[in-house]
Amino acid sequence: MNPYVLAVLLSSLGLGTTLTFASSHWLLAWMGLEINTLAIAPLMAQQHHPRAVEATTKYFLTQATAAAMILFAATTNAWITGEWDINNLSHPIASTMTITALALKIGLAPMHFWLPEVLQGLDLLTGLILSTWQKLAPFALIIQVAPAIDPMVLTSLGILSTLTGGWGGLNQTQIRKILAYSSIAHMGWMMIILQHAPQLTLLALGMYILMTSATFLSLKMVSATKISTLTTMWSKTPILAPTTALALLSLGGLPPLTGFMPKWLILQEMTKQELPLTATTMALAALLSLYFYLRLCYAMALTISPHTTNSTTPWRTQTTQTTLPLALSTTVALGLLPITPAILMLTT
Incomplete structure (x- = not known):
């Protein structure tokens, strides 16, 4: 263009x-x-x-x-x-x-x-x-x-989006579709807390943008669009492969990564609002999303590509792509959890 x-x-x-x-x-x-x-x-x-x-x-x-x-x-x-x-x-x-x-x-x-x-x-x-x-x-x-807006409408949109984002991504082989269902699930987390703490919605949106940017830029670096092409990632970029796996786990909300922060604060706020059933439903729905993130990590870290792969030749080559945005977004997507108390003070 x-x-x-x-x-x-x-x-x-x-x-x-x-x-x-x-x-x-x-x-x-x-x-x-x-x-x-x-x-x-x-x-x-x-x-x-x-x-x-x-x-x-x-x-x-x-x-x-x-x-x-x-x-x-x-x-x-x-x-x-x-x-x-x-x-x-x-x-x-x-x-x-x-x-x-x-x-x-x-x-x-x-x-x-x-x-x-x-x-x-x-x-x-x-x-x-x-x-x-x-x-x-x-x-x-x-x-x-x-x-x-009626609080019941916002709650219904949040729970339904989180469940749909989890279930929809389970049986996908295309990475872009998996990330689309990941987006739907994260939007559900933002909607569920909107009526109680809008500042947590903004925090969750910001963290989602950072983690998704790291994931997309990592996949762009190796031109991966299917799960099968992830099996050649370790041989192409041995450092980027575990970094991308950690970014995906951060999207899933595992501690001690950045993605745990918004989910932790949202669940904490819902329990303060005396909504234990809603909080439990959201936490269980997050496990569905975590499964397909783990599928991607498994393909990158624990499988070896067959010799008949249709992807580009899996040798370590010098890339001409800009790596600074990838480095910055990956660092932020993995290491912001220790500053949670400072962010919590700003949002209260």
Whole structure:
């Protein structure tokens, strides 16, 4: 892609997200979401492959549907209350439509069906943008409208997303689909605590972005898109293989890695709110996700590739890719747990 075109598209992504962050009017927030969608569509279709075009079409139709629902909900709320302010979402019909549309935007269950299929058709860097940056603007709106949403709706979305993300990834062989179901499960963790401690939702979102960035960049370094290609990772990059395995375990929430921090604090907050059954359900659902992370780690660390592999030649070669973002994101994704007390002081 032409570097000038790429710069314009990435700038538009930043502009759309910033516009949604800064707006208190539904129309401006909707414009920011639309700029985001239109900016990432050319990045998704740049491969000129039927699968990429199909994924782009699915993503565009889904996001257009969600945007239309947001605009209709905002119009309904303005018709009833006379105001377009985001924080004044008082009518139950408008609030329910809004949270449904925003759940469709970020891929929360049961509106998650598009996400694995879309992510499967993208290259790893575009998939990274879709899994991280594209979540920011809708989540800013979700946090603002959460006080007007029925707590039972938020709890149902959270539990259903965590269970769906766990079950859906169990039988997958494509890494991008596994990471899509991982995204659905992590979004569920953020939704479940939103009504009680929004600051923990932001913490979980930040940690998820860091860990997912480390995982995607590691897979991009070795061009791995299937579990079978992970078996050659040790022979290609003997240092990156255990680092990637640790990043996946961090995504699963195992101590003493960074990913344990948000799950620990969320479960602690739910027990403080006297929700032991919900906390137990979320902890058990996390075990489902941990299983398919362990499958990936098993393929990287405990198997040897057959000689008939179809992947690139598994010899140790010098890479021309930039390794600084990978090094920084991996370090952060593995080693932030000791600063949990400091983060906890900031969020209280």
